[in-house]
Amino acid sequence: MPVADTSILLLALDAALVALCAVAALIDWRRGILPDACNALIASVGLAASYVAGTDLVWRLVDTGIVLGLLLLLRLAYRHLRGHNGLGLGDVKFLAAATLRLGLAGLNILLLAACLTGLVEIGLRRMRGEEVTRRSALRFGPHLALGLVLALVLERAALSGL
Template sequence: MILDPGSLTLAALPLPITLAVSVIDGRRRIIPDPLNLLLLASGLAVATLREPDPATLAACLAQAAMAFGLLWALRALYTRLRGRTGLGLGDVKFVGAATAWIGLTGLPFLILIASTTALAALALAALAGRQITREFRLPFGPFLAVGLHAALLAGHIP
């Protein structure tokens, strides 16, 4: 598969934001709201530049809100059923913001890549001798960032 320069450029645009998210989440286990807002705003701006129609902006914003709502509900359900939080609110906000870049149709791909790479990281940690218990916490932001870039490279653009 050969990627065209446009796909590579588009996939690289959010890189400064996702690198910052990855470093901060990796160190502090938090994704700052300003970075999520910047990711959302830049995704909306790119969508508007690609298709300068007010309906495009509204559709991207609506899809981002739906993704946020879906992940927020999943987070709340998990917390209620398990009695502990499984997904951070910053991760939920990141997914909503990322959806402005890839649309709802790209969301399953983003989640698949993020989950698969996180599971691979857990497997490598276990192979390296780390104890993987129920209390083990893995910052998910870096994996969501990988999922976003993979979705963009795969052509998931609203």
């Protein structure tokens, strides 16, 4: 496939990921769940984009397995220590799906953006007078989705030399 065709296809796949992120964020914001169907589509499109970008898919799958395993261990440890879940399975699946596109190297931007925007949400909730405690629920899916979009934008900017 010529380079121009590859670039256009990768751009189209990344645009599809952005659209899927918007859908996932909206559903999680309204219903408090990241649907398996959204996560599966993000995983599929992300894997296809990695293939088109020429990524070694074996290593990308290894990265994803590492992320999935570590997050499941973190979820289990938190539940053991606190007696309740602190990280939803939808969030775990979303991060694993995002890793198929970003790899371990891109996940740091996603997580940084998600954590920072999550903290902003908590701050805004507190400023509105809402009581926020360590037992308060935070729908993290919209923050993860925003993080994935930001990581894609920054990756594209880095590749174009900006």
